[in-house]
Amino acid sequence: MTFRFYFLIGMNVIILLSYVYYRGKIQYSKLRYLEENCRKQLRHEEVVKSMPSALQQNVSAIFNKIDKMVPSVTFTHVNNTTSAKNSRATLLNPQKKYCIGDNLTVQLDMYDYSGNPKTYGGDFFRSRIYSPELKAAASGRIEDLNNGTYLVHFTLFWEGRVKFSLMVYHPSEGISALWRARHASDGVISFQGKFKYGSQEAITKCGFRLDEPDDKLCKYLDHRDEESIHCVKIPNLPCESLTYMKCVFHNPTYLTALEKQLFVRSNIAVEISKTFEYVDVGKCNNRKEGNKEKCRTGMDSPFPSGYFLKNEWHPVFCKMSSYKTSDQINSCLQGKKLYLIGDSTLRQFIMYFTEVAKNMQYFNHPFGGFAYWEKTLLAINMEKNIYVHYKRHGFPLESDSFYYFMEDTYTSRQIDQHAGGKDTIIAITMGQHFRQFPLPLYIRRMVNIRRAIERLFLRSPDTKVIIKTENARDINTHVERLGEFHGYTQYLVMKEVFHGLNVGFIDVWDMSNGFATENVHPQLHLLQNIMSLAFTYAC
Ligand SMILES: *[C@@H]1O[C@H](CO)[C@@H](O)[C@H](O)[C@H]1NC(C)=O
Ligand SMILES: *[C@@H]1O[C@H](CO)[C@@H](O)[C@H](O)[C@H]1NC(C)=O
Ligand SMILES: *[C@@H]1O[C@H](CO)[C@@H](O)[C@H](O)[C@H]1NC(C)=O
Ligand SMILES: *[C@@H]1O[C@H](CO)[C@@H](O)[C@H](O)[C@H]1NC(C)=O
Numbered sequence: 216m217t218f219r220f221y222f223l224i225g226m227n228v229i230i231l232l233s234y235v236y237y238r239g240k241i242q243y244s245k246l247r248y249l250e251e252n253c254r255k256q257l258r259h260e261e262v263v264k265s266m267p268s269a270l271q272q273n274v275s276a277i278f279n280k281i282d283k284m285v286p287s288v289t290f291t292h293v294n295n296t297t298s299a300k301n302s303r304a305t306l307l308n309p310q311k312k313y314c315i316g317d318n319l320t321v322q323l324d325m326y327d328y329s330g331n332p333k334t335y336g337g338d339f340f341r342s343r344i345y346s347p348e349l350k351a352a353a354s355g356r357i358e359d360l361n362n363g364t365y366l367v368h369f370t371l372f373w374e375g376r377v378k379f380s381l382m383v384y385h386p387s388e389g390i391s392a393l394w395r396a397r398h399a400s401d402g403v404i405s406f407q408g409k410f411k412y413g414s415q416e417a418i419t420k421c422g423f424r425l426d427e428p429d430d431k432l433c434k435y436l437d438h439r440d441e442e443s444i445h446c447v448k449i450p451n452l453p454c455e456s457l458t459y460m461k462c463v464f465h466n467p468t469y470l471t472a473l474e475k476q477l478f479v480r481s482n483i484a485v486e487i488s489k490t491f492e493y494v495d496v497g498k499c500n501n502r503k504e505g506n507k508e509k510c511r512t513g514m515d516s517p518f519p520s521g522y523f524l525k526n527e528w529h530p531v532f533c534k535m536s537s538y539k540t541s542d543q544i545n546s547c548l549q550g551k552k553l554y555l556i557g558d559s560t561l562r563q564f565i566m567y568f569t570e571v572a573k574n575m576q577y578f579n580h581p582f583g584g585f586a587y588w589e590k591t592l593l594a595i596n597m598e599k600n601i602y603v604h605y606k607r608h609g610f611p612l613e614s615d616s617f618y619y620f621m622e623d624t625y626t627s628r629q630i631d632q633h634a635g636g637k638d639t640i641i642a643i644t645m646g647q648h649f650r651q652f653p654l655p656l657y658i659r660r661m662v663n664i665r666r667a668i669e670r671l672f673l674r675s676p677d678t679k680v681i682i683k684t685e686n687a688r689d690i691n692t693h694v695e696r697l698g699e700f701h702g703y704t705q706y707l708v709m710k711e712v713f714h715g716l717n718v719g720f721i722d723v724w725d726m727s728n729g730f731a732t733e734n735v736h737p738q739l740h741l742l743q744n745i746m747s748l749a750f751t752y753a754c
């Protein structure tokens with residue numbers, strides 16, 4: 216402020232002195248012309264700089280929407296944060312008898328560790344109903360009344376004894392801190408690039424933004440999509456010789472010591488004390504399940520979007536077929552090309568084809584499991600003319616060993632390269648490798664992907680596009696770097712961005728929440744259901 220003030224005074228003095236000096240030499244009108252022109256120019260440049268692009272406006276609008284949902288609270292002692300054990304879950308309007316299809320509401324009244332009622336909302340929950348012996352489960356929908364009371368809405372989808380799990384995953388005070396921490400830096404992992412030029416090799420620092428003057432940087436820019444990657448220049452090695460990339464963990468933290476106390480394992484995903492254990496649900500014969508339409512692209516996916524029964528997923532809004540066996544998968548994919556663009560959770564598809572269903576063979580990849588997981592993969596069934604291609608979604612990638620970077624292409628650019636058509640299926644997923652960075656980065660990717668899909672549909676409206684959300688993962692993960700709340704906000708972004716587009720939406724967040732997944736890579740039953748929904752949409 217003071218610097219600016221003195222700077223302006225100084226500038227005025229200089230202008231005044233020059234004006235006095237030159238007055239005799241240059242005509243007054245000419246000087247005035249120059250001065251005005253210069254000011255106009257300046258003003259124009261300022262406008263250009265301060266006006267966000269349409270893309271940036273889109274990103275900001277979505278960010279602000281999510282930001283409004285996140286609590287902004289502070290606390291001075293852990294005793295004044297939400298305690299799951301002190302909180303109470305009660306069954307609202309308990310019935311003598313419950314029937315399939317009934318809705319049931321649980322009320323949550325939250326208290327802190329000192330036993331005081333909470334007066335604001337924002338707690339992050341995991342809520343589900345389940346029947347272990349029936350291998351049945353479904354998510355509950357949380358309604359935040361913003362005064363320390365919440366309603367959890369369940370639909371009783373199956374017959375039998377239904378149990379409840381109502382967990383405080385993180386207290387609102389922790390959520391507020393995590394959200395602030397996520398946006399306190401450009402990210403909590405950093406990168407190293409390896410430059411290779413003839414026999415020379417060198418390693419340098421890379422990232423989205425680096426604190427170096429422009430002439431010390433190699434810039435890898437995508438102007439249309441407003442994406443950038445930077446590396447610190449290495450003398451004598453051209454920028455084009457960047458060949459490999461890896462990430463570096465240094466786990467910086469933007470949480471205070473007090474806030475960290477909220478994220479000790481014993482305070483994550485804690486069950487709320489319940490005044491009830493279960494309800495028994497009967498068939499009642501008074502309601503028959505309507506004949507649901509086959510799942511098509513373009514259908515709205517509500518929350519919850521379905522339920523598991525005998526480990527089979529039943530979407531609530533459409534009818535899903537099973538694509539598990541070699542024959543079933545071939546019946547969908549025969550004569551088709553399937554492009555998988557994403558991360559290792561989508562790579563599980565091609566692993567399933569080649570290693571479980573065994574209806575396809577890898578091209579030159581004699582390894583099993585996740586070996587060389589960052590690599591581009593190709594699997595083929597020559598007899599049925601099936602072509603499956605897996606490629607990662609592009610920078611960033613949380614890989615702590617060097618991978619071949621020049622293969623990286625943003626997902627939007629990958630989509631642009633496809634002609635599409637009725638025999639092309641493109642499945643996309645993204646999220647786990649973005650939890651480490653501020654949310655706007657993820658939003659920008661999603662908006663760019665949406666735009667690329669819109670362009671693809673102009674060329675080839677009959678291309679099948681499948682959008683798979685990221686899944687919930689293990690509890691013991693590094694909260695600030697990979698935590699579930701970061702993933703949840705990304706899930707909300709994905710729902711928002713792809714709404715209304717003619718794509719098949721797979722709500723794996725919902726599925727893995729209901730399933731209580733404890734693995735970043737969904738286990739076999741879950742994976743089979745994800746694939747079945749994808750191929751029901753696509754075929
Ligand atoms: C994003 O941009 C498109 C077109 O420019 C516009 O139709 C849409 O409403 C925008 N969305 C948001 C959330 O700003
Ligand atoms: C917790 O909050 C209450 C008021 O809501 C206050 O009286 C109390 O001092 C606080 N306790 C701690 C340990 O900060
Ligand atoms: C916090 O709560 C515990 C248990 O209720 C109590 O023993 C402790 O004295 C409280 N601490 C403060 C600072 O209020
Ligand atoms: C349960 O709730 C859903 C969604 O809110 C609604 O569509 C359905 O009709 C309700 N079912 C009953 C039996 O009230």
Ligand SMILES: *[C@@H]1O[C@H](CO)[C@@H](O)[C@H](O)[C@H]1NC(C)=O
Binds near residue numbers: 332360362363364
């Ligand atoms: C919270 O708000 C709801 C709806 O306005 C009300 O019914 C409930 O009693 C309130 N709870 C508390 C603890 O104030």
